[in-house]
Amino acid sequence: MSTSEEQELLGSMRDRIDAIDNQVLALLNDRMEVVRQVGELKKNNKTVIYRPEREKSIIDRLAKRSEGLLTRPAIEAIFLEVFAISRNLELPEKVAFLGPEFSFTHQAAESRFGALSEYWALSSIPKVFEAVDTGRARFGVVPIENNQEGSVNETIDLLGNYELSIVAEVAIPIHFALASTHDSHHSIKKIYSRDIAFKQCKSFIEETFGEDIELVPVNSTSKAVKLALKEEGAAALCPRIAANQNRLPILFDNVEDSEDNFTRFLILAKDFINQKSGRDKTTILAKLSAKPGALAKFLQDFYDAGINLTKIESRPAKKGKNFKYLFYIDFDGHFEDENVREVFLSHSKRIKLLGSYVKMC
Ligand SMILES: C=C(O[C@@H]1C=C(C(=O)O)C=C[C@H]1O)C(=O)O
Numbered sequence: 007m008s009t010s011e012e013q014e015l016l017g018s019m020r021d022r023i024d025a026i027d028n029q030v031l032a033l034l035n036d037r038m039e040v041v042r043q044v045g046e047l048k049k050n051n052k053t054v055i056y057r058p059e060r061e062k063s064i065i066d067r068l069a070k071r072s073e074g075l076l077t078r079p080a081i082e083a084i085f086l087e088v089f090a091i092s093r094n095l096e097l098p099e100k101v102a103f104l105g106p107e108f109s110f111t112h113q114a115a116e117s118r119f120g121a122l123s124e125y126w127a128l129s130s131i132p133k134v135f136e137a138v139d140t141g142r143a144r145f146g147v148v149p150i151e152n153n154q155e156g157s158v159n160e161t162i163d164l165l166g167n168y169e170l171s172i173v174a175e176v177a178i179p180i181h182f183a184l185a186s187t188h189d190s191h192h193s194i195k196k197i198y199s200r201d202i203a204f205k206q207c208k209s210f211i212e213e214t215f216g217e218d219i220e221l222v223p224v225n226s227t228s229k230a231v232k233l234a235l236k237e238e239g240a241a242a243l244c245p246r247i248a249a250n251q252n253r254l255p256i257l258f259d260n261v262e263d264s265e266d267n268f269t270r271f272l273i274l275a276k277d278f279i280n281q282k283s284g285r286d287k288t289t290i291l292a293k294l295s296a297k298p299g300a301l302a303k304f305l306q307d308f309y310d311a312g313i314n315l316t317k318i319e320s321r322p323a324k325k326g327k328n329f330k331y332l333f334y335i336d337f338d339g340h341f342e343d344e345n346v347r348e349v350f351l352s353h354s355k356r357i358k359l360l361g362s363y364v365k366m367c
Pocket residue numbers: 041044045055056057058060061064088089090092093096
């Protein structure tokens with residue numbers, strides 16, 4: 007094919023793409039008009055805007071129906087953004103998250119609430135709880151666990167102290183980059199980062215720098231980037247996006263020890279109840295008496311009801327000198343499922359329901 011024929015073919019294919027885009031745009035506008043009407047209805051009924059179980063059922067249906075090149079993750083990526091824009095149109099809702107900007111929590115929040123939502127970076131997990139509790143933010147996003155390092159105890163304890171609900175969970179892969187103004191690691195004498203990042207990149211640091219390196223923990227990877235930008239001989243271990251946003255060159259990318267490094271985040275709201283989606287997870291806090299066998303009996307009731315527990319974590323109740331414990335428990339199912347209701351009924355005084363939500367992990 008000659009160059010001019012190729013140009014002509016490319017031109018006609020691009021014309022087809024333009025025509026299809028016109029249709030996609032018109033259809034999206036039609037969709038948004040219906041969404042706006044749903045929003046009106048919800049406002050009149052004072053019902054919640056965000057319905058994760060409905061969004062999941064749309065993606066399930068479309069993934070099953072798709073006959074073209076789009077895979078389920080591709081459909082999910084496109085439609086999660088469409089939903090986020092829809093919700094923003096129904097009612098703009100502020101999303102607080104554990105900052106700073108471009109933190110992993112920010113990435114988790116954006117994966118659910120899209121590019122157009124109003125975000126609010128807060129400097130600590132308690133501040134995110136407080137913002138949602140006082141109504142200054144409609145949603146809060148906080149980390150709950152990393153699959154290499156375990157639970158974020160601060161989040162578990164705060165779930166016990168506040169009356170907030172878990173609306174949804176999000177897991178995102180965690181990748182770290184080593185960024186510095188120096189173009190050789192031999193010039194680097196000091197690395198700034200969060201404590202947890204040093205732990206997750208331990209082998210890389212040892213193999214690259216040996217003993218000859220100072221690791222300086224700071225509160226956030228963004229702060230690490232800012233310090234590394236200013237200081238001679240310094241580097242930051244940070245999310246790639248944090249380095250890029252601050253124009254700090256990346257020397258090594260994906261330096262985490264495990265390729266299988268994920269962090270799970272919770273989306274919190276006040277006065278929020280999810281309807282059943284068919285694939286749900288429920289989280290509770292259980293306060294058990296300090297009698298022998300109390301935990302065994304409690305867990306036996308879940309087993310007898312055919313409920314699959316997916317996580318159990320004990321936390322000190324932090325009261326008195328007799329060392330009582332609270333148990334943070336995740337299990338498959340929705341609080342309205344018959345078998346779950348029965349277990350809840352027989353332990354009503356011991357259980358605090360934190361939420362039932364679409365199981366994503
Ligand atoms: C439009 C709705 O509100 C939100 C937006 C959705 C959408 O764009 O399809 C789906 C569920 C809700 O999170 C709805 O509830 O149907």
